[in-house]
Amino acid sequence: MNLKEDRALEFKLIKGDPLKLKSNVLVIGKFEEESISKTVKKVNEALKGTISQLIEEESYKSVIGKTLNVNTVGKTGSDRILLVGLGKKSEFSPNSLKKVGIAVAKKVKKFASKVIFNLDIEGSNLNSQNLIMGLILGTYEFNKYKSNNDDSSSTTDTKYNFIWSKLNQKDFDNSLQKATGIAEATCFTRDLVNEPPDTMTPTRLGELAKEIADENGLECEIFNNVDIRQKGMGGLYAVSKGSLEDPRFIHLTYKPKKKARKTVAIVGKGITFDSGGLCLKPADYMKTMKMDMGGSAVVLGVMKVISLLKPSVKVHALISASENMTGGGAYKPDDVVTALNGKTIEVVNTDAEGRIVLSDALSYAVNLGVEEIVDLATLTGACIVALGNYTAGVMGNNQLIINKILKAANTVGEKVWQLPMDEELRKDIDSDIADVKNVGSRYGGAITAAMFLENFVDDTPWAHIDIAGPTFIEKGGEFYPKGATGFGVQTILQYLLER
Structure with missing residues (x-):
């Protein structure tokens, strides 16, 4: 795959009103068997109850990685809202966010050039690190031997922006460095195993x-x-x-x-x-x-x-x-x-x-x-x-x-x-x-x-x-x-x- 050659992924810590910031996708989260968070509530109000209606109509359970994709019809700064399940709150760990990242990356990698995360989860080195790792791992594809492989048509370069409470830039940069290193080492290992035995x-x-x-x-x-x-x-x-x-x-x-x-x-x-x-x-x-x-x-x-x-x-x-x-x-x-x-x-x-x-x-x-x-x-x-x-x-x-x-x-x-x-x-x-x-x-x-x-x-x-x-x-x-x-x-x- 070679992430650096196939796709450009950027990760940035930002501040601002998630409803007003411009993006292709705003990712928000919901715990299983829990009421909706502050950000989800604001988005739901902006969309005139569409989120809560879809949760009920589709029996959405908020299991880890389960997503609900909603077109905002211009009612927020983002084109689409992606509600992602965070699993049970009692079982939540930083590793849960790795799974969230994988699930989101699989959903957005074909079309989204800018994605904003506001999960209403307290920022920490481990939370940030695992989410970024998941996004890199979820982007992985091994397609180097496809003669009609055209990266521009299969995936797009993506800028991921994160709104984290209580996470400063230094800690974010540290988590980004570790996440990138570990995820790329994992992808490197995947590449070695996926290679044909004649090479x-x-x-x-x-x-x-x-x-x-x-x-x-x-x-x-x-x-x-x-x-x-x-x-x-x-x-x-x-x-x-x-x-x-x-x-x-x-x-x-x-x-x-x-x-x-x-x-x-x-x-x-x-x-x-x-x-x-x-x-x-x-x-x-x-x-x-x-x-x-x-x-x-x-x-x-x-x-x-x-x-x-x-x-x-x-x-x-x-x-x-x-x-x-x-x-x-x-x-x-x-x-x-x-x-x-x-x-x-x-x-x-x-x-x-x-x-x-x-x-x-x-x-x-x-x-x-x-x-x-x-x-x-x-x-x-x-x-x-x-x-x-x-x-x-x-x-x-x-x-x-x-x-x-x-x-x-x-x-x-x-x-x-x-x-x-x-x-x-x-x-x-x-x-x-x-x-x-x-x-x-x-x-x-x-x-x-x-x-x-x-x-x-x-x-x-x-x-x-x-x-x-x-x-x-x-x-x-x-x-x-x-x-x-x-x-x-x-x-x-x-x-x-x-x-």
């Missing part, structure tokens, strides 16, 4: 990592196929053997200016296309497998904005990137591969390759001496079966880290649910000929996948987030675009800021 290769991931490092003053180290083999990264090397595309191992490092409170590794699975290998996927299950590098996209999205947000922790970002293909050199069921930490893996199914490439990345993180590891991976269909398309699963060996991730996810409005590390399932990945099998039985697959990964973190506090469901939603959703969602970027950023 988003392991080599391209490495190039992007280098660009991010150069732009943000990060350290960068990238291993090619020869390096990977020489360093003993047997898992990543094995999975890559069936592809003409060389693998990459990517290591970015962020260091805070002051002494770091902790050293954290964030690890991403980077399978840029997953055919299943010799255990070939059916066509219907293969067609969206460009998204199997979603974990690596999250890691790069986080690192793209980390220097702006300046967390007080040192961050090592690690990515194992490869294709999983069926070439003549492809690894096979019954193979035994040796990971970086020396543990041996019996290959039962070549379509469980993500955990194999992660074995090396997790071992590498341990060797760095980090104090915490968080990995993100589109790892298992079993997690989607358990939790659905909109919720990620989290597991690990340290409840404190898991709790921190759950808290961060709740703060930013991303759904994450803890799954149990049921010890009775561990025997499913016992191997007769190696240290561990790469798959167990069909039951508890998300859990046994996490248990497999646990073999490569030693005693380092670690959490695994299975983002297979929410990374890519083909039909989209009320608050998600079709395709890549950027899920995980905001949770990890919040997690790092709270460490």
Whole structure:
């Protein structure tokens, strides 16, 4: 998408009478099961009761993001009024405004060049930040490969103006900077996942990592196929053997200016296309497998904005990137591969390759001496079966880290649910000929996948987030675009800021 090239969005704090100020759209808000606010009442009076009449006639419920569009017929300074639902007041949070922003952007992006918000909500950094983030995220489209793509006919440049009580210009500017950085990092992650696999290769991931490092003053180290083999990264090397595309191992490092409170590794699975290998996927299950590098996209999205947000922790970002293909050199069921930490893996199914490439990345993180590891991976269909398309699963060996991730996810409005590390399932990945099998039985697959990964973190506090469901939603959703969602970027950023 590249927001800067596709559309120009402007955000400004203003003062004035919302009924007199000129705009295409005036956005006003209403809480569910609450009487109308002061501004809504004024607008309703100016329109001779049209708002209240439509609320009654259309049984408008004010659920979050639900809109009611009214032509003012020249009775206010705005051409149209957009009444947007704010949900239940008792459940309202800054994240509610992110959803409001997404809903409004989807409605107005085709026609409105100037939009004014007056929601009768007290201004704050977080409220302003989340609303602006929502407006940017709601504008997102991935259309770069459409030959008839004409941005001028599909969307318009928009100036968003906000009337906030008790919010000064300095605080607004601060919230705008953070909102823009986080939202654009999320959109960047969406772009990476939406890219076709013939362009988003392991080599391209490495190039992007280098660009991010150069732009943000990060350290960068990238291993090619020869390096990977020489360093003993047997898992990543094995999975890559069936592809003409060389693998990459990517290591970015962020260091805070002051002494770091902790050293954290964030690890991403980077399978840029997953055919299943010799255990070939059916066509219907293969067609969206460009998204199997979603974990690596999250890691790069986080690192793209980390220097702006300046967390007080040192961050090592690690990515194992490869294709999983069926070439003549492809690894096979019954193979035994040796990971970086020396543990041996019996290959039962070549379509469980993500955990194999992660074995090396997790071992590498341990060797760095980090104090915490968080990995993100589109790892298992079993997690989607358990939790659905909109919720990620989290597991690990340290409840404190898991709790921190759950808290961060709740703060930013991303759904994450803890799954149990049921010890009775561990025997499913016992191997007769190696240290561990790469798959167990069909039951508890998300859990046994996490248990497999646990073999490569030693005693380092670690959490695994299975983002297979929410990374890519083909039909989209009320608050998600079709395709890549950027899920995980905001949770990890919040997690790092709270460490």
